[in-house]
Amino acid sequence: xxxxxxxxxxxxxxxxxxxxxxxxxxxxxxxxxxxxxxxxxxxxxxxxxxxxxxxxxxxxxxxxxxxxxxxxxxxxxxxxxxxxxxxxxxxxxxxxxxxxxxxxxxxxxxxxxxxxxxxxxxxxxxxxxxxxxxxxxxxxxxxxxxxxxxxxxxxxxxxxxxxxxxxxxxxxxxxxxxxxxxxxxxxxxxxxxxxxxxxxxxxxxxxxxxxxxxxxxxxxxxxxxxxxxxxxxxxxxxxxxxxx
Amino acid sequence: xxxxxxxxxxxxxxxxxxxxxxxxxxxxxxxxxxxxxxxxxxxxxxxxxxxxxxxxxxxxxxxxxxxxxxxxxxxxxxxxxxxxxxxxxxxxxxxxxxxxxxxxxxxxxxxxxxxxxxxxxxxxxxxxxxxxxxxxxxxxxxxxxxxxxxxxxxxxxxxxxxxxxxxxxxxxxxxxxxxxxxxxxxxxxxxxxxxxxxxxxxxxxxxxxxxxxxxxxxxxxxxxxxxxxxxxxxxxxxxxxxxxxxxxxxxxxxxxxxxxxxxxxxxxxxxxxxxxxxxxxxxxxxxxxxxxxxxxxxxxxxxxxxxxxxxxxxxxxxxxxxxxxxxxxxxxxx
Numbered sequence: 001x002x003x004x005x006x007x008x009x010x011x012x013x014x015x016x017x018x019x020x021x022x023x024x025x026x027x028x029x030x031x032x033x034x035x036x037x038x039x040x041x042x043x044x045x046x047x048x049x050x051x052x053x054x055x056x057x058x059x060x061x062x063x064x065x066x067x068x069x070x071x072x073x074x075x076x077x078x079x080x081x082x083x084x085x086x087x088x089x090x091x092x093x094x095x096x097x098x099x100x101x102x103x104x105x106x107x108x109x110x111x112x113x114x115x116x117x118x119x120x121x122x123x124x125x126x127x128x129x130x131x132x133x134x135x136x137x138x139x140x141x142x143x144x145x146x147x148x149x150x151x152x153x154x155x156x157x158x159x160x161x162x163x164x165x166x167x168x169x170x171x172x173x174x175x176x177x178x179x180x181x182x183x184x185x186x187x188x189x190x191x192x193x194x195x196x197x198x199x200x201x202x203x204x205x206x207x208x209x210x211x212x213x214x215x216x217x218x219x220x221x222x223x224x225x226x227x228x229x230x231x232x233x234x235x236x237x238x239x240x241x242x243x244x
Numbered sequence: 245x246x247x248x249x250x251x252x253x254x255x256x257x258x259x260x261x262x263x264x265x266x267x268x269x270x271x272x273x274x275x276x277x278x279x280x281x282x283x284x285x286x287x288x289x290x291x292x293x294x295x296x297x298x299x300x301x302x303x304x305x306x307x308x309x310x311x312x313x314x315x316x317x318x319x320x321x322x323x324x325x326x327x328x329x330x331x332x333x334x335x336x337x338x339x340x341x342x343x344x345x346x347x348x349x350x351x352x353x354x355x356x357x358x359x360x361x362x363x364x365x366x367x368x369x370x371x372x373x374x375x376x377x378x379x380x381x382x383x384x385x386x387x388x389x390x391x392x393x394x395x396x397x398x399x400x401x402x403x404x405x406x407x408x409x410x411x412x413x414x415x416x417x418x419x420x421x422x423x424x425x426x427x428x429x430x431x432x433x434x435x436x437x438x439x440x441x442x443x444x445x446x447x448x449x450x451x452x453x454x455x456x457x458x459x460x461x462x463x464x465x466x467x468x469x470x471x472x473x474x475x476x477x478x479x480x481x482x483x484x485x486x487x488x489x490x491x492x493x494x495x496x497x498x499x500x501x502x503x504x505x506x507x508x509x510x511x512x513x514x515x516x517x518x519x520x521x522x523x524x525x526x527x528x529x530x531x532x533x534x535x536x537x538x539x540x541x542x543x544x545x546x547x548x549x550x551x552x553x554x555x556x557x558x559x560x561x562x563x564x565x566x567x568x569x570x571x572x573x574x575x576x577x578x
Contacts, residue, residue, distance in 0.1 A: 023318075030321070033309035033328050034540065037548020038555075039302070039336055046329035053322050060318075067317050091551045146561065147554025154550070235316045235374055242432050244317040244374075 011118045012063050013079075014175030017217055018119070019059030020080035023070055024225075025101060026052035027232055028088055037091055044136055048098070051129040058122050071236035075219070075226045082216040083165035085225040089158065092144050092151065096158035099137040103190050104169045104183075106130045111178050119176075138194050145198025152199065159195065160203045167208030168216055270471050275401035278344040286470055289463060290400050291345050292361070293472065295352045298338035299363035301331045302356075303537050307371040308380060316374060320424070324377060327417050334410050341402040357542045365523065366453050368531030375428055375435075375442035381421010383443070383450040383488070389414050390484045391454065394474035403472075422491065429495045436496075443492070444500040451515075452523045454481040460520075485513050 029049035036042040060066040083101055088094045109130055112123035144155040170184040192202050215221070236244075257265035262281035269276060276282055305328050312328065315321035339349040355361040366384055371377065392414065395407040428439035455461055455477040467473040475483075485504075492499050503516035525531065 027313060030312040030325055033312055033325070034305045035544045035547075037544070037551035039332055039339075041551075042305070042332035043329055043336070046325055046332065050322060050325050050329065053318065053325065057318050057322070070318055071316075091548065143555045143558040144551070147556075147558045148550070150550050151554030151557075231313050235314050239316070239432065239434060242316075242435055244320055244427060244431075 010175030012175070014117075014119060014173055015059045015062040016069070017079040017173045019056050019063060019069070020078050021084050021101070021105075022052040022059060023056035024078070024080045024228070025084035025097075026050075026056060027228065028084065028086075028097075029094075031088055032094070041091075045094075048133050048136065051126075051133065055122070055126050055129070059119075062118070062122075067236070071233045075221055075229055077219055078216075078221065078225070078229075079219065080216050080221075081165070081168050082222050082225075083162065083168065085216070085221060085228065086162060086165065087224050089161075090154060091140075092154040092158040093161065095137055095140045095144060096155065096162050098133065099141050099159075099194065100162060100166050100169075100191065102130055102134040102137050103194075104187055106134050107183055107186055107190070108176075108178065111183070112176070115177060117175075117177060141194055141200070142198045145195070145200040155198070156200050159200060160205075163203035163205060163207060164209060167206065171217055173217060270399050273397075273399075273471070275404065276399050277401045285466070286472075287345050289467060289470070290403065290472065291342055291347050293467075294338055294342040294345075294403055295347075295355070295361050296363060298335050298342060298352065299356045299361060300367065301335035301338060303363040303367045303541060305331045306537055306540060307367055307369070307533075308377060310371050311374060311377050314374070315377075323420055327381075327420070330413050330417070334413070337406045337409060341406040344402045353545065357538070357545060359529070359538065362527070363537075364453060365526045365531065366449050367537060368526050368533045369446070369449050370533050372445070373438050373442060375425065375438040376446065378421050378424035378428060378439065379442035379446040381417050381419075382425055382491070383421075383446050384453070385414050385418040385421060386488065387450045387453040387484055389418055390480050390487070394480075395472075397471075397474060399471035422495075425495055425497070429497055439495070440497050443495075443497050447500050448518065448522075449526075451481055451485070451518055452526075454478070454484065456520070456523070457518075482512055485515050489513050 026049045029045050029052070032045045032049075033042065036045055056070075057066050060069045063069060081101075083097060086093075086097055106127060109123040109127040112119050113127050114120075141155065144151040146152070169187070170180045172178075172180050195202055257268055260268065263283070266276065266280070266282055266286075269280070276286075308324060308331075309328050312321065312324055315324050339352060342352060343349060352361065356363065366387075371380070389411060392407055392411050396404055396411060398404040398407065425439050425443070428435040430436075455464075458464060458476045458478045461477050464473065464476060468476070489499065489504065501516045503514065505514050507514045526534070529535070
């Protein structure tokens with residue numbers, strides 16, 4: 001899988017983990033095309049999906065051949081967070097997933113951009129996109145949380161349902177020199193701030209369990225993920241060696 | 245400056261009746277602008293056409309979005325996502341342009357959902373293989389461009405300007421679709437077969453995109469007199485066939501028409517008869533995907549209602565707060 005110019009060892013592992021996050025979340029957002037609640041959101045969700053796909057292509061390109069990595073690995077070889085593979089659910093569920101992830105991604109990429117690792121340049125470019133994603137997710141969290149009783153309830157439920165996948169974001173990733181505890185603290189206060197402004201309460205319960213702590217990063221995924229990959233990879237796998 | 249053209253009917257023809265000013269402006273190839281007087285039938289025709297055009301962009305997202313999650317390479321996936329995003333953007337421009345005529349996006353969408361306004365018949369055909377994405381780019385977008393480039397000179401300003409922006413993006417999509425098919429046609433035997441099959445299925449429906457033949461086209465004569473349309477359906481269809489034949493040769497693919505031959509005398513390709521019965525059936529709602537397309541659109545709208553209500557409630561609360569703050573501030577300084 002590693003080409004001559006590919007990153008090796010730890011940098012490879014880091015590019016794969018972050019690349020898989022972006023690839024998988026992009027795919028989930030792509031499923032919204034033609035189903036969004038309002039036309040402006042067709043544009044916005046596709047826009048975010050495209051940004052993430054662009055990031056995935058750069059990151060997977062650092063780790064090897066982007067298409068080989070995306071289309072020919074099996075479920076157990078993917079290193080993405082379980083959070084990003086969660087099915088879209090309703091719009092609130094998609095927004096809660098996006099809020100949790102984009103706050104994390106922004107904080108993480110800001111740190112990487114400030115460092116001198118192999119991913120610094122990519123992170124510096126991506127952080128601008130991610131700031132937009134976070135802004136979008138925050139605004140919708142406010143509208144849904146502080147909108148109607150129904151939207152409030154849906155948003156609260158979505159935040160709660162996804163809560164147990166958030167702890168995984170702060171498990172150390174091989175090859176990334178980050179103070180994960182500090183990242184988690186900052187993430188918690190940023191998230192609490194948005195939820196508070198949205199009149200939502202912070203979810204309760206553990207952020208991860210025995211089965212999910214760092215699981216995605218080790219290739220242990222949730223059931224819907226295999227089905228997602230089956231759809232994503234089917235055509236590519238049906239024509240081995242073909243160019244597209 | 246658009247203001248120069250928009251004042252034409254009010255200033256340049258001052259003293260003339262509004263009808264005469266309108267006729268003179270159209271005759272002089274000037275643009276009619278939203279505040280200018282226009283005949284009711286001109287307004288109605290434009291709303292109908294622009295709404296149908298906007299609806300086509302929105303419904304047209306579906307057959308292509310059908311392949312986003314299965315695109316065979318990340319590069320193709322990015323291209324396809326960007327294209328579907330552009331289509332939503334085109335829908336937005338066109339609804340905005342239609343709104344200048346005194347209608348609203350919600351009203352137009354309601355009419356689409358109720359089946360009282362149409363969208364292009366082409367989107368009632370299914371995308372069955374990846375090659376269909378290429379065939380749509382090459383043939384469907386190609387036909388759309390042939391139709392739409394003359395609309396950049398349409399007599400109604402907002403529509404003409406929307407078309408300038410849209411045509412640029414459409415040409416880009418069309419080239420990408422062609423390049424997709426070219427890659428397939430030069431690929432493996434299975435890919436080549438997939439490409440040919442897609443072209444076989446999309447060729448005739450693409451020719452139908454130009455609408456009924458001239459002698460059966462209800463709105464054509466009036467639209468041409470008003471310079472909304474610049475060329476007849478058959479003229480544009482012929483232009484499209486003439487463009488496609490050599491492109492098909494470059495692709496190394498055939499077009500599914502045994503009667504397709506060069507006519508030296510006319511300087512055009514002759515082509516076989518279109519199955520107008522099929523066209524009428526699709527228009528009546530009996531095409532392969534009519535039901536599915538409109539159901540998905542309605543469902544997205546209905547399932548999104550609570551989101552739109554939330555956004556409206558939030559905006560109302562917060563604008564009320566702003567007003568309150570403003571009033572409080574006002575009292576404080578008064």
